[in-house]
Amino acid sequence: MGSSAIRELLKVTEQTDIISFAGGFPAAEYFPVERFREASDYVLKNYSSRALQYGTTEGFQPLREYMVNKMAKLGVKRSVENVLITSGSQQSLDLVGRIFINKGDRIITERPTFIGSMQSWRAYQAEFITLPVDEEGMNTEALDETIKLKPKFMYILPNYQNPAGVTLSMDRRQTIVKLARQYGIPIVEDDPYWELRYEGEHLPSLLSLDEEMGRVRFSGESARDLDHGKVIYLGTFSKTLAPGLRLGWIMAPAELIRDCALAKQGMDLHTSMFVQMVAYQVVKDGFLEEHIAQVREVYRERRDIMLNAMSREFPSVVKWTRPQGGLFLWVTLPEMVNSLGILRKAIESKVAFVPGSAFYPDGGGDNEFRLNYSNAKPEQIEQGIKRLGKVLASELETAALNI
Numbered sequence: 001m002g003s004s005a006i007r008e009l010l011k012v013t014e015q016t017d018i019i020s021f022a023g024g025f026p027a028a029e030y031f032p033v034e035r036f037r038e039a040s041d042y043v044l045k046n047y048s049s050r051a052l053q054y055g056t057t058e059g060f061q062p063l064r065e066y067m068v069n070k071m072a073k074l075g076v077k078r079s080v081e082n083v084l085i086t087s088g089s090q091q092s093l094d095l096v097g098r099i100f101i102n103k104g105d106r107i108i109t110e111r112p113t114f115i116g117s118m119q120s121w122r123a124y125q126a127e128f129i130t131l132p133v134d135e136e137g138m139n140t141e142a143l144d145e146t147i148k149l150k151p152k153f154m155y156i157l158p159n160y161q162n163p164a165g166v167t168l169s170m171d172r173r174q175t176i177v178k179l180a181r182q183y184g185i186p187i188v189e190d191d192p193y194w195e196l197r198y199e200g201e202h203l204p205s206l207l208s209l210d211e212e213m214g215r216v217r218f219s220g221e222s223a224r225d226l227d228h229g230k231v232i233y234l235g236t237f238s239k240t241l242a243p244g245l246r247l248g249w250i251m252a253p254a255e256l257i258r259d260c261a262l263a264k265q266g267m268d269l270h271t272s273m274f275v276q277m278v279a280y281q282v283v284k285d286g287f288l289e290e291h292i293a294q295v296r297e298v299y300r301e302r303r304d305i306m307l308n309a310m311s312r313e314f315p316s317v318v319k320w321t322r323p324q325g326g327l328f329l330w331v332t333l334p335e336m337v338n339s340l341g342i343l344r345k346a347i348e349s350k351v352a353f354v355p356g357s358a359f360y361p362d363g364g365g366d367n368e369f370r371l372n373y374s375n376a377k378p379e380q381i382e383q384g385i386k387r388l389g390k391v392l393a394s395e396l397e398t399a400a401l402n403i
């Protein structure tokens with residue numbers, strides 16, 4: 001472990017005069033504060049002895065049932081034994097690492113992938129085998145060969161991937177689930193963003209595809225008991241409601257949920273009952289869907305503003321992804337330029353991003369970087385992209401002169 005150079009550099013983004021496209025923060029001005037206030041009052045008035053008391057590790061039962069019902073709408077038929085409430089997806093990732101990874105174990109991840117997963121799994125001394133990401137998500141051409149290296153699991157971000165903003169195509173989803181089943185390799189499906197889609201059709205989760213394949217294999221009602229596949233699905237309220245709640249969930253086969261619960265007992269006993277009960281009160285009765293419909297519009301607008309500003313302000317050799325949802329897009333510079341060096345200059349110009357190398361488990365990404373568009377307001381996006389465009393133009397010019 002250890003604090004990285006990038007983390008040190010990005011500490012300055014806490015200064016108020018910097019326009020930061022670095023974090024993965026939702027727009028705080030849209031947090032449903034009033035609804036939280038009412039829900040907190042209600043819980044304290046009616047259920048204080050439960051909310052302020054120790055609770056069960058698996059989580060608040062009505063919230064677990066809420067998750068089961070939500071996933072049922074996506075064609076996933078599970079019960080509460082398949083759900084564990086966690087203190088955010090970051091904890092879910094750590095639980096997965098604690099259960100699966102021994103020193104030197106291999107895991108398959110995308111390249112680039114989510115920083116937080118590397119932070120968790122490096123601590124368990126995993127060996128990362130990576131597959132490249134392109135416009136259709138993780139490239140599966142070499143998956144058949146790679147899976148033969150007997151990884152403990154593969155880690156997939158199907159929707160508007162963090163950091164690259166790309167979405168896994170239907171063909172690739174099917175290939176991944178088919179190979180996982182064939183070789184008996186679990187899939188960790190990390191899916192915080194799926195409800196933040198701004199265009200196009202929702203694609204089925206790996207969890208639901210896996211369930212479908214299981215049903216075909218064991219036809220009839222017994223299918224559900226016989227075959228729950230090996231997908232470990234991670235969800236969170238962080239991006240759709242509020243990350244400060246620290247509230248997420250794992251949906252997985254019951255025996256794995258039992259293992260996760262045991263591991264979680266050693267970490268924090270359980271996720272705050274008060275937070276779980278308040279969040280349940282907030283989300284039930286369709287409020288979450290209404291709220292998401294609102295923030296989806298806000299983020300769609302911010303994405304479009306950023307994309308348009310980039311087209312105007314960035315040198316023409318710079319390329320970027322056009323995400324269909326989520327919070328991030330991914331920028332690729334000509335190979336000779338290093339985005340970490342550009343970050344230093346950008347910070348001097350009061351704008352920040354995360355350099356690409358931070359997202360590569362095994363090196364690379366030096367000429368790439370990630371931009372977030374959910375947190376800055378429209379006028380800040382315009383201003384920040386203008387500043388960044390100037391830095392890029394000047395750095396590219398210097399780089400060309402030095403060749």
Ligand SMILES: Cc1ncc(COP(=O)(O)O)c(C=O)c1O
Pocket residue numbers: 024087088089090091114116157162190191192235236237238243247248
């Ligand atoms: C892909 C991915 N997984 C997990 C997390 C962690 O989320 P949480 O706030 O639920 O811990 C994030 C947050 O940025 C994320 O992007």
